[in-house]
Amino acid sequence: MKQQHSVTIEEFGITISTGSIGRLANGAVTIRKGDTTLFVSATAAEDLRSPDQDFFPLTVDYREKFAAAGRFPGSYFRREGKPSDKEIITSRLCDRPLRPLFPEGFLNEVQVIGLVLSADQSNDPDALMVTAASAALLCSDIPWNGPIAGIRLGRVGGQFIVNPTHEQMYESDLDLIYVGNENDMMMIEGSADQISDADFVAALEYSQKAIQPLIRAQRELAAKVGKTKRTYPLVTVDAKALAICERVSAEGEQLQKAIFLESKAARGNAVKAVIEKAKAACKAELGETFDTRNVKMAFEKLQEKVYRNAIIQSGKRADGRGPADLRKISCATDVLPRVHGSAIFQRGETQGLVLATLGTSKDAQEVDAITGGPKTRSFLLHYNFPPFSVGETGRFGMTSRRETGHGNLAERALLSVLPSEQDFPYSIRLVSEIMESNGSTSMASVCGGTLALMDAGVPIKLPVAGISCGLVTDEQGGKIARHKVLTDIIGAEDHFGDMDFKICGTREGITAFQLDLKIHGLPIAIAKESIVQNKTAREAILTIMEAAMPTFRAELKEHTPRTHRIKIPSDKIGALIGPGGKNIKRITEYTGCQIDIDQDDSGWVTIFAIDAEKLARAVNEVNLISAQIEIEKTYKGIVRSVKEFGVFVECLPGQEGLVHVSELADFRVNNVEDVCKLGDEIIVKCVGIDDKGRVRLSRRAAIAEKEGREYTPAPKPSFGGGDRPRGGDRHHHSRDRGPSPSGDQG
Numbered sequence: 001m002k003q004q005h006s007v008t009i010e011e012f013g014i015t016i017s018t019g020s021i022g023r024l025a026n027g028a029v030t031i032r033k034g035d036t037t038l039f040v041s042a043t044a045a046e047d048l049r050s051p052d053q054d055f056f057p058l059t060v061d062y063r064e065k066f067a068a069a070g071r072f073p074g075s076y077f078r079r080e081g082k083p084s085d086k087e088i089i090t091s092r093l094c095d096r097p098l099r100p101l102f103p104e105g106f107l108n109e110v111q112v113i114g115l116v117l118s119a120d121q122s123n124d125p126d127a128l129m130v131t132a133a134s135a136a137l138l139c140s141d142i143p144w145n146g147p148i149a150g151i152r153l154g155r156v157g158g159q160f161i162v163n164p165t166h167e168q169m170y171e172s173d174l175d176l177i178y179v180g181n182e183n184d185m186m187m188i189e190g191s192a193d194q195i196s197d198a199d200f201v202a203a204l205e206y207s208q209k210a211i212q213p214l215i216r217a218q219r220e221l222a223a224k225v226g227k228t229k230r231t232y233p234l235v236t237v238d239a240k241a242l243a244i245c246e247r248v249s250a251e252g253e254q255l256q257k258a259i260f261l262e263s264k265a266a267r268g269n270a271v272k273a274v275i276e277k278a279k280a281a282c283k284a285e286l287g288e289t290f291d292t293r294n295v296k297m298a299f300e301k302l303q304e305k306v307y308r309n310a311i312i313q314s315g316k317r318a319d320g321r322g323p324a325d326l327r328k329i330s331c332a333t334d335v336l337p338r339v340h341g342s343a344i345f346q347r348g349e350t351q352g353l354v355l356a357t358l359g360t361s362k363d364a365q366e367v368d369a370i371t372g373g374p375k376t377r378s379f380l381l382h383y384n385f386p387p388f389s390v391g392e393t394g395r396f397g398m399t400s401r402r403e404t405g406h407g408n409l410a411e412r413a414l415l416s417v418l419p420s421e422q423d424f425p426y427s428i429r430l431v432s433e434i435m436e437s438n439g440s441t442s443m444a445s446v447c448g449g450t451l452a453l454m455d456a457g458v459p460i461k462l463p464v465a466g467i468s469c470g471l472v473t474d475e476q477g478g479k480i481a482r483h484k485v486l487t488d489i490i491g492a493e494d495h496f497g498d499m500d501f502k503i504c505g506t507r508e509g510i511t512a513f514q515l516d517l518k519i520h521g522l523p524i525a526i527a528k529e530s531i532v533q534n535k536t537a538r539e540a541i542l543t544i545m546e547a548a549m550p551t552f553r554a555e556l557k558e559h560t561p562r563t564h565r566i567k568i569p570s571d572k573i574g575a576l577i578g579p580g581g582k583n584i585k586r587i588t589e590y591t592g593c594q595i596d597i598d599q600d601d602s603g604w605v606t607i608f609a610i611d612a613e614k615l616a617r618a619v620n621e622v623n624l625i626s627a628q629i630e631i632e633k634t635y636k637g638i639v640r641s642v643k644e645f646g647v648f649v650e651c652l653p654g655q656e657g658l659v660h661v662s663e664l665a666d667f668r669v670n671n672v673e674d675v676c677k678l679g680d681e682i683i684v685k686c687v688g689i690d691d692k693g694r695v696r697l698s699r700r701a702a703i704a705e706k707e708g709r710e711y712t713p714a715p716k717p718s719f720g721g722g723d724r725p726r727g728g729d730r731h732h733h734s735r736d737r738g739p740s741p742s743g744d745q746g
Contacts, residue, residue, distance in 0.1 A: 001030055001037065001117075005224040007217040012151075012163060014128070014214070016135050016221055027140025029221075031132040033163065035120035036371075037068075040132035044142045044232075045109040054235070054293040056107050060095040062087050062114040062129050069119045069370035086369055088404045090114075090126040094133050094150075096516050097179040097187035101145040105234030110142060121372040122165045127152040130179050131214050138222045141230040145520065147222075148186050149214035150179040153207050155195075160203065162210050166372040174199075175412075176513075178207035182215055184521025191412035194462075194509030197531050205524060237301065241294035244285055245278040249302055259306050259318055264349050264438045264491065265391060267318065275299055304496040311472045311484050317493070319348070324487045326467070326537055331447070331548045333455040340560045341456025343549075345448035347488065349438035354448035355431045356456040358560050360594050360608040363427040379415055381430040383407035383445055389437040406442040407432070410466075413446045413504035413512035414453070417461040424459060425563050425596075425606045439490040440468040446504050446512075447545060456560065457553035464511055465541040466504030469530045470497040473519060480523065485530050487537045501527075503534045507542060562615040563608050568626035570603045575654055576625045583625075583653070593618040624652050629695050634685045634702050639676050647672060649684050649697055657695030659684055662714035664699050675699075687713065 004019025015032045022028030025041040032038075049057065064087060065080065066073045073080050083091070091114075098112065114129045130150030137144045154164035154172035161168055169175065173193040179186045185208060192200070249255035254277075258270030279295050310316045315323050327348030336342040341356030364378040383406045387394035410432065418428065430452060432445035443466035450463045470489035474482040486493055494500050498519045504512040515522070556562070568576065576597070577584050588595055593615065594608040605622055609615035629635070635651035646660040659682075664675045676682050676699075685705060688696040704711035 001032075003030065005221060007221045007224075009213045009217050011213060014131075014163075014217075016132065016217060018135070018139050018221060018225060025136075025140075026142050027136040027138070027227075029132050029135045029139065030117070031128050031135070032118075033128060034123040035118055036116070036123040036125050036128070037118035038114055038125045038128050038132055039117050040112065040114045040129065040136045042110065042112050042133065042136040042140050042142060044111075044140075048107055048235075049109060052291070052293050053107055054296055056099075056102060057109040058095060058099055058102070058112075059109070060091045060098065060112045060114075060133065062090040062094065062126075064116045064119070064125075064370050066370055068116045069121065071370060074368050084369070085404055085408065086126075086371075088401050089408050090129055092401060092405045093126070093177055093179075093187065093189050094130050097130065097148050097150075098133060098137070098144075098146075100186075100518050100520060101148070103143050103145070103234065105236045106143060106232055107235045108232055112136065116371065119370045119372075121370075122167070123163065124152065124166065124371055124373070126371075127163060127177055130177075131218070135218045135221060138218050139225045139227060141227050143229050143232060146181070147215050147218040148179055148181050149211040149218070150177060150187075151207060151210055151214070152177055153203055153210070155199075155203070160206050169373075174203060176203055176207065178204065178211065180208050180211050181521050182212070184208075184523050185515065185527065186517060186521060188513060188515040189409070191415065191512045192510050193416045194506055194511055196509050197535055200510050200513070201524075201528055201531060204527060208524065235297075237297040238291065238294045240286060241282055241290065242298045242301070244281050245295060245298035246302060248278040248281050249274050249299075255302060256306055259303065259492075260310075260316075260320075262319065267492070271299070271303065303492075307492060307496045308472045308474075311486070312474050312482055315484065317486065317490075319490060321488075323484050324533055324536070326488045326540060327490075329541060329544050331451055331545055333451050333549050338559050340557055341452045341454075341458070343448045343451030343455055345444050345451065346436075347440070347444055347447075348490065349436055350441055350444050351434070351436035352441060352444035352448040353433045353435050354445065354452040355433070356449075356452040356458070357429045357431070358456060358458075358556070359427040359429065360561065360563075361421075361425065361427060361596050361606065362594065363429070378421060378427045379411065379418055380428070381407050381411035381414065381432065381445070381449060383410060383432045383434070383442065385434045385437065385441065389434045389441075406445065409442050409502065409512060409514050410445040410449055410504075413466055414449050414460075414464055416511050417464055417506060418453075419459050419461070422565070422604075425565055425608075426458075426561075428453070428456075428458060437491070439494055440466075440488065440502070443467050443502055443504070447541060451545060451549050454549045454552040457556040459552055462506035462508060463542055463545055463549075464504055464506055465538045465545060466502060466512070467534060467537045467541060468494075468500055468502045469534050469537075470494060471499035471501070471522075471526065471530070473498050480526070483526060485526065485533050487533055499530075501530050501534070503531065503538070505535075505538055507539065561608055561610055562612055563606060564615055564619050565604060565606050566619065566622060567603045568605060568622065570601050572626045573597060573601065573603065576605070576622065587618060587621045591618040591621060595622070627652050629655050629657060629686050629689070631686050631689055634683060634705060635697075636681055637684050637697075639678055639680045639682060642672055642676075642678050644672065647676060649682060651684065651686070651695075651697070655695075657684070657686065657697040659697045659699055660714070663687075663697070663701070666700055666703070 003017035006017040008015045018029040022041045025043045028041040030039050112133050127150045134147045138147045153176040154161045155174040156171045176190040254274045261267045330346045333343045340358045345352050364376045430449045434441045446466035470486035470493045472484050473480045500516045502514045596606045598604040607618045637649035637651040639647050640650045641648040648656045650656045661669050683702040684697040685701040687698045701711045
């Protein structure tokens with residue numbers, strides 16, 4: 001796909017092009033690595049959505065087209081539908097580093113769209129999306145303070161790999177999406193297999209150096225395009241309205257007192273009261289026609305100033321804590337009946353109720369992705385954020401992008417401590433219901449999720465906790481002069497602060513992380529300070545969690561499905577399945593259980609049942625398939641063939657033996673059918689197996705054993721001269737492979 005201008009970053013095998021495709025957008029580029037090609041456009045609206053607009057509507061949409069992989073969509077309509085979780089998460093991780101780099105007061109709508117045009121199943125486009133979006137904005141006339149660049153960093157055998165393939169990621173103990181500018185990091189997201197803090201910092205430093213060729217290439221491309229940035233009108237608060245609001249809030253230190261009330265609700269109500277007074281003052285002094293959004297914008301600035309000054313100057317936070325203090329934490333498990341596992345995690349005014357459900361392999365989610373990676377997910381964490389959790393009304397019942405993103409972060413935090421599917425062959429689903437929200441609900445979901453898993457009896461490797469650190473900075477001359485890192489930020493500190501840095505981990509290491517900024521970059525020195533402070537808080541939380549639930553339950557709860565893994569000889573798999581699946585279908589219908597056979601011919605069989613009794617029945621049926629008839633064991637068998645000299649009885653599936661007429665009863669049997677007929681169930685005991693594998697059974701011995709009597713074998717009959725009674729041919733029936741009545745089998 002040849003375009004007018006191109007740059008190639010040789011060390012990464014990446015080419016960024018522009019000039020010939022999507023020319024009506026303000027900016028548009030294609031980016032290619034291997035055979036994966038992504039198109040990204042950036043477009044700005046000419047005017048504001050409405051005259052009273054007071055927010056910046058940035059929308060980032062990433063879409064994977066099935067045609068890019070030479071496939072039809074799997075839906076009934078054969079057309080791409082709503083975005084997948086992967087598409088939503090990629091859109092979010094691109095949105096977050098772009099947003100703070102737009103000029104303050106620029107409120108024209110901006111839309112960034114990414115379309116996967118070609119997918120080679122090896123190179124993932126998600127990290128490419130960030131770099132391409134930056135290039136599209138940089139080459140456009142939209143005002144924006146870029147460039148930035150993004151990479152995925154993996155680690156295999158202790159060695160860092162930039163933009164690893166899907167195959168390499170299977171061996172990696174790190175999955176880091178890193179976005180930065182020329183000097184500092186802008187956004188990170190990802191997971192790890194309990195890596196140390198030192199290794200995590202090393203990965204950040206490595207990534208910051210690795211993105212520099214991508215940034216230089218974008219500047220080179222923008223210079224080739226040579227497009228001048230357009231001047232848009234900026235929306236700023238009216239100076240007169242700001243002065244009135246400042247005067248009203250300063251009277252009796254009303255705003256100061258409101259912000260430092262004890263609870264979130266009290267603070268909110270008190271601030272609203274001050275805002276209403278300011279509106280009344282503005283109407284009185286500026287007239288009824290004044291722009292009311294000026295009051296809202298003014299109080300955004302005034303509240304930000306109060307919050308930040310108190311923290312920077314004295315380390316005082318709105319709820320009275322010091323910078324490194326946690327809120328009060330409590331947790332409880334086994335809080336609901338019948339569910340497989342449940343927990344409540346409370347941190348200040350943030351509360352998460354997490355439910356754990358264990359299911360079969362059929363409950364695993366199939367992933368219909370065109371860009372490679374795992375095809376199924378047997379662990380799911382779904383996060384729900386209802387409006388009542390913040391004391392509001394609103395849309396309910398549809399999953400938002402935020403809910404998808406928070407759930408994904410919590411899911412990745414717990415994934416590395418779960419047992420393997422071989423050791424614990426359940427599909428696992430956690431549902432985090434946020435009941436109260438005042439900051440870091442995703443981290444409450446991680447802590448509550450850990451406790452719910454343990455309550456469900458999932459043998460996790462180690463408990464995981466998560467906490468968020470915030471930041472307040474004071475700039476002088478465009479550089480950070482003073483700063484405070486805040487542990488366990490509340491909602492207002494997230495809103496008015498500069499950073500939301502979430503890290504999850506065990507006592508052994510980090511399992512997941514996410515960084516969002518409102519400033520133009522985070523220096524590595526402050527990042528290191530945040531990582532140290534976060535670890536101290538995580539370990540304190542883990543101590544509280546361990547006191548509530550020291551380890552996972554030894555036994556599953558009453559209503560949890562039961563499972564059992566057994567191994568049978570690989571040559572018995574066919575017998576278990578039966579012709580056309582007849583035998584395995586019979587077992588599942590008879591027992592009500594699900595039976596899964598590993599596809600690698602290893603002989604491993606997994607059985608799922610709703611209760612212990614049905615599980616035992618199914619295990620017995622499978623064991624019968626793989627078992628061999630043994631001497632001195634008693635069996636309940638089915639008469640499969642009736643002969644003049646005795647009957648052939650199937651003791652185990654496909655395994656038969658002969659009950660000679662002399663072993664049918666303690667009296668002389670003149671006619672075999674006087675004792676048993678074809679299809680009858682009879683109790684028999686194995687009394688011998690010859691060197692050819694022919695089995696001798698005895699009904700007499702089984703009866704004697706049952707009645708506690710001594711058994712005396714009947715004299716072995718002899719058919720001299722090689723003569724055999726009529727019908728003695730062993731191949732009398734396709735399933736009859738019993739012994740011949742001649743010789744010592746007589």
